[in-house]
Amino acid sequence: xxxxxxxxxxxxxxxxxxxxxxxxxxxxxxxxxxxxxxxxxxxxxxxxxxxxxxxxxxxxxxxxxxxxxxxxxxxxxxxxxxxxxxxxxxxxxxxxxxxxxxxxxxxxxxxxxxxxxxxxxxxxxxxxxxxxxxxxxxxxxxxxxxxxxxxxxxxxxxxxxxxxxxxxxxxxxxxxxxxxxxxxxxxxxxxxxxxxxxxxxxxxxxxxxxxxxxxxxxxxxxxxxxxxxxxxxxxxxxxxxxxxxxxxxxxxxxxxxxxxxxxxxxxxxxxxxxxxxxxxxxxxxxxxxxxxxxxxxxxxxxxxxxxxxxxxxxxxxxxxxxxxxxxxxxxxxxxxxxxxxxxxxxxx
Numbered sequence: 001x002x003x004x005x006x007x008x009x010x011x012x013x014x015x016x017x018x019x020x021x022x023x024x025x026x027x028x029x030x031x032x033x034x035x036x037x038x039x040x041x042x043x044x045x046x047x048x049x050x051x052x053x054x055x056x057x058x059x060x061x062x063x064x065x066x067x068x069x070x071x072x073x074x075x076x077x078x079x080x081x082x083x084x085x086x087x088x089x090x091x092x093x094x095x096x097x098x099x100x101x102x103x104x105x106x107x108x109x110x111x112x113x114x115x116x117x118x119x120x121x122x123x124x125x126x127x128x129x130x131x132x133x134x135x136x137x138x139x140x141x142x143x144x145x146x147x148x149x150x151x152x153x154x155x156x157x158x159x160x161x162x163x164x165x166x167x168x169x170x171x172x173x174x175x176x177x178x179x180x181x182x183x184x185x186x187x188x189x190x191x192x193x194x195x196x197x198x199x200x201x202x203x204x205x206x207x208x209x210x211x212x213x214x215x216x217x218x219x220x221x222x223x224x225x226x227x228x229x230x231x232x233x234x235x236x237x238x239x240x241x242x243x244x245x246x247x248x249x250x251x252x253x254x255x256x257x258x259x260x261x262x263x264x265x266x267x268x269x270x271x272x273x274x275x276x277x278x279x280x281x282x283x284x285x286x287x288x289x290x291x292x293x294x295x296x297x298x299x300x301x302x303x304x305x306x307x308x309x310x311x312x313x314x315x316x317x318x319x320x321x322x323x324x325x326x327x328x329x330x331x332x333x334x335x336x337x338x339x340x341x342x343x344x345x346x347x348x
Contacts, residue, residue: 031060034273036262037076038092040067042294050289054280061273070097077265081106085267089274092133096174098261099328102129108264113275117282120300124323130263131278134287134296136234137255137315137323138175139248146227154183154251157228158197164206165227169214172230173342174331175256178324179230182253188327191334198346210347221246232258234295237313241295248313254322255315259299 034055038044044067055061066073070093080087081104091101101107107129110118118131125132140151146165151157157166168176177194180186180201186193201208209226211217218239220226233255236248262281264274280286287298291305295313298305305314315323331338 031062032270032273033062033064034090034270034277035064035066035088036090036092036277037066037068037073037088038090039070043092043290046290046293051277051280051286054283054286055276058280059273059276061270061276063277070094074101077101077106078104080265080267085265086269087267088265089268089270090262090264090277092260092262095132095259095261096326096328096331098130098263100332101263102127103329103332106266108266108268108271108274113264113278114272115275115279115282117279117284117300120282120284120302122299122301122320124257124320124325125259125299130261131282132259132299133262133281134290134294135257135259135299136232136296136313137250137257137319138172138179138230139233139236139250139255140228141231141233141236141239141246141248142228143221143224143226143245144247145245146224150247150249151228152249152252154179154230154253157230158183158201162228163204166201166208167217167220167226167229168208168210169217169229169231170210170212170347171214173338174326174335175258176230177338177342178256178326179251179253182251182256182324188324189330191338195341195346202346218242218244232296233313233315234297237295240312250315250319254324255319257323257325260296 038047044065047063047065052063055063066088073091073093074097076087077091093101109128115131121132125135140154142151156162177191178188180194180197181190184193184197211220214231214235217229217231221239221244233248236246239246262278264271264278268274282300284300284303287300287303288305290296291298291309297314
């Protein structure tokens with residue numbers, strides 16, 4: 001099924017449902033609990049405080065959140081698929097992790113679900129197996145008190161200006177490799193070029209520092225240990241709001257997008273309820289709730305952020321069209337070798 005026909009299908013099924021059933025009848029025939037595997041913190045809080053009331057009003061659905069890390073969530077999904085289901089109805093994962101679940105045939109195709117709001121998703125984020133809930137892009141985040149001329153390219157981090165003052169987050173090794181590839185003429189399936197470039201950076205006097213987490217990068221900025229990093233633009237917005245002297249520059253090579261997605265499992269116990277959860281997550285008002293609270297952008301065209309928010313965390317239409325998406329299949333195939341190289345060669 002093509003993208004156009006799928007969207008037409010989704011729109012058509014939504015219209016048919018509206019014609020055949022009154023709201024009262026829908027509430028009477030639907031409802032029940034929907035187990036959602038998700039992150040904790042602000043994400044879980046917003047699901048509970050903002051998404052849940054809309055779900056309850058729309059169809060009497062009640063979310064039960066199963067919070068935890070992505071690795072544990074993927075393990076639960078794989079185990080459930082092997083033994084015959086039951087773990088969760090909806091899974092929330094990053095785009096790369098979600099692709100891994102799709103590759104193992106754990107997810108229900110979007111075309112089989114009633115998700116009217118999916119028709120408003122930006123084309124660049126559309127896939128067959130999950131909804132893109134929120135997004136950001138990997139940009140160059142720099143300390144405005146230490147950098148007088150803002151960077152314009154990923155390649156700038158290899159110049160003398162940043163020698164010994166670049167920090168990378170350990171958990172972002174995959175997009176860092178993609179950025180390094182783009183900076184040196186490679187593409188989304190050229191990690192060999194990236195590895196050579198990163199080793200060159202490492203072997204230069206005062207090579208890059210690798211920090212254990214995104215939060216540790218923020219601490220490094222605060223301590224003036226680094227001048228720049230490769231990071232999600234949403235994080236730059238959060239750190240700036242918290243008082244750090246940082247700004248974001250979109251690279252000329254094209255920003256690398258990240259989406260945090262949600263999908264219905266093949267073994268869901270409540271298919272209508274899980275579809276309702278996904279549809280509500282794409283509601284423009286709910287999209288703006290997450291944008292204002294977390295700094296990640298709406299994935300739908302009908303959720304308008306303010307001019308101030310757009311200036312600090314948004315991307316223009318041209319910048320969004322220039323996004324360089326990871327090749328998820330390539331990333332998955334290379335994962336074992338990439339981790340070995342990152343841990344035993346680059347970080348050693």
